[in-house]
Amino acid sequence: MVDLRHPRVRGKEEDHRFLSRILLAEERKRVAREGPPSLWLHWAAKEAAYKVVCKEPRSRPAFRHRSFRVEPGAGPPTQAREGRVWYGGVAYPFQTEVSGEEGWLHVVALAQENGGTSLESVGREVALLPDGPADWRRLWRGRFTEAEWRSVHSFPSAAARIRAREALAGPLQLSEGDLEIVTGPGPIGRAPPVLLVGGRPFPGDISLSHHGRFVAWSAVIADRQGADHGR
Numbered sequence: 030m031v032d033l034r035h036p037r038v039r040g041k042e043e044d045h046r047f048l049s050r051i052l053l054a055e056e057r058k059r060v061a062r063e064g065p066p067s068l069w070l071h072w073a074a075k076e077a078a079y080k081v082v083c084k085e086p087r088s089r090p091a092f093r094h095r096s097f098r099v100e101p102g103a104g105p106p107t108q109a110r111e112g113r114v115w116y117g118g119v120a121y122p123f124q125t126e127v128s129g130e131e132g133w134l135h136v137v138a139l140a141q142e143n144g145g146t147s148l149e150s151v152g153r154e155v156a157l158l159p160d161g162p163a164d165w166r167r168l169w170r171g172r173f174t175e176a177e178w179r180s181v182h183s184f185p186s187a188a189a190r191i192r193a194r195e196a197l198a199g200p201l202q203l204s205e206g207d208l209e210i211v212t213g214p215g216p217i218g219r220a221p222p223v224l225l226v227g228g229r230p231f232p233g234d235i236s237l238s239h240h241g242r243f244v245a246w247s248a249v250i251a252d253r254q255g256a257d258h259g260r
């Protein structure tokens with residue numbers, strides 16, 4: 030997700046070194062035509078696809094934005110839009126959501142081989158980052174198990190987990206405290222999250238994002254009968 034009013038986001042469409050590091054030639058032309066939200070659509074779609082790639086078995090490539098090619102479907106970048114990101118000859122479908130009023134853009138991407146999950150069935154939410162008290166570590170420590178606390182590296186990282194747990198507990202008929210979102214194998218803050226119930230990985234998938242004023246999550250939860258629950 031991208032906070033479109035973040036100070037480091039504003040004016041980036043004029044930063045030619047940045048544009049040439051992030052975008053391929055055809056993407057630069059499109060972004061020049063469509064304006065700033067299109068730049069962040071490309072940025073977020075590439076990051077979303079990279080996160081999917083990292084979840085594939087034995088896959089953890091270094092992230093180079095220019096190795097990912099965005100092919101957005103028709104429509105203005107200020108509205109929900111679908112498209113594909115190409116990486117290594119494979120297409121990763123994505124869907125954007127945008128709030129012009131609140132100033133954010135959120136992209137969800139899926140693996141092509143995703144067991145029949147559709148983009149529409151992915152549960153997702155963008156929420157305001159709550160105010161973080163200076164001593165949030167002390168105040169919030171009790172809300173996390175040891176394993177989940179080890180995965181938390183900042184207040185937004187903690188807030189995104191709490192928000193996702195609160196939202197997912199209802200559909201799973203569990204209480205928020207039964208869920209943990211831990212970092213899988215890899216460095217904290219640079220590895221995919223894993224949803225645990227009762228300390229065991231829960232079928233499905235979860236993704237987190239935090240930027241500026243917002244936290245976001247997306248999830249597909251497959252129940253034991255194999256049905257998918259979005260929200």
Ligand SMILES: CC(C)(COP(=O)(O)OP(=O)(O)OC[C@H]1O[C@@H](n2cnc3c(N)ncnc32)[C@H](O)[C@@H]1OP(=O)(O)O)[C@@H](O)C(=O)NCCC(=O)NCCS
Pocket residue numbers: 030076079080081083084090091092093180181182185186187189212217218219220221222236237238239240
């Ligand atoms: C994936 C990546 C682009 C996300 O960047 P970010 O600015 O943290 O973006 P977001 O806020 O959207 O996402 C953060 C969340 O994404 C998840 N995440 C982080 N890295 C991830 C990865 N590689 N794959 C899937 N999910 C990942 C985490 O849940 C993280 O939240 P948490 O740290 O609180 O658990 C970042 O991890 C990155 O730059 N990785 C590339 C590093 C690289 O290539 N290094 C070279 C190694 S050889």
